[in-house]
Amino acid sequence: MNGNNQPTSGNDLARFAGLNTFMRLPAQDSAAGLDVAVLGVPMDIGTSWRSGTRFGPQQVRNESAMIRPYNVQTGAAPFDALQVADIGDIAINTFSLSDSLRIIKEAYAGILSHNVIPLTIGGDHSITLPLLRAAAEKHGPLALVHVDAHADVNDEMFGEKETHGTVFRRAYEEGLIIPSKTYQIGLRGTGYTAEDFTEAQGWGFQHFLAPDLWHKPLTDLGQSITKEIGPDQPVYVTYDIDSLDPAYAPGTGTPEIGGLTTPQALQLIRALRGLNIVAADLVEVSPPYDTSGNTALTGANILYEILCVLPGVAYR
8 A cells, every 4th residue: 555545434434424525535635646636616696597516525425435446347456546535615706707707717716726637526617717717727738528418608697697507618619629629519409599509519529419429339430539639738528517417417517318327327327438638527416406415426436536547547
């Protein structure tokens, strides 16, 4: 065993006991000395339908207590090579969305001043815009793997330019992402006009609609995306839990029927191995609509799977 942090074993302390950190990892105050920093952004003031994602980080951490350090399905042993800890939550202004987005960006920039890969637990999807702003400041324009039921490319919502439904239009306009290397996977549902779906394709975004993915393994898609992006390009991965069908993830703010399955989620993420992932988030888990805890449990495992494909992970 090396000197890296390890999740507390369920054989040493009952899984329902101890600090509520991701995978029961050690907590620390900053990202100093870490390869990967897990953080929460407990916010839902950017959402337009069902609230509750402010409780997402807490519940995802709680459900992560059952995840063990070795991924028997892929051979990944992330804690063998990476120093990982939970650095707590960003203290947002719960009465102001605009101020919260400023706070998130500044706090995230501070985290990125260290040589670290942040894994963020949301929170509604509006948190991704300030995260992208800070990540692009450090790494330059990013390739984007965006798994979601919604493209989130509205111009405005109720006159507001920065909400959970406008994130990727703002990211495109601000040059934070590379349009030709932006992949939006799992899109479905309804829109106000056809342009809701076609305009972003005109910018260069690549869309993969959920019905076209039904009953298909997503390994080939993930490998194709990995090959197109290449091993050197910095990549941001954002995973909205509503990309999954509500049968798998009912606890979310804007559910859409006809979504991806949990096995497809695992196939897709595992096929991203080899990408230069510099940051990632898991958003839109809403515990008040998640009475069984299954949505948060799924979210916790998706975040773990992303951890398992980060650069530098050891495989046994």
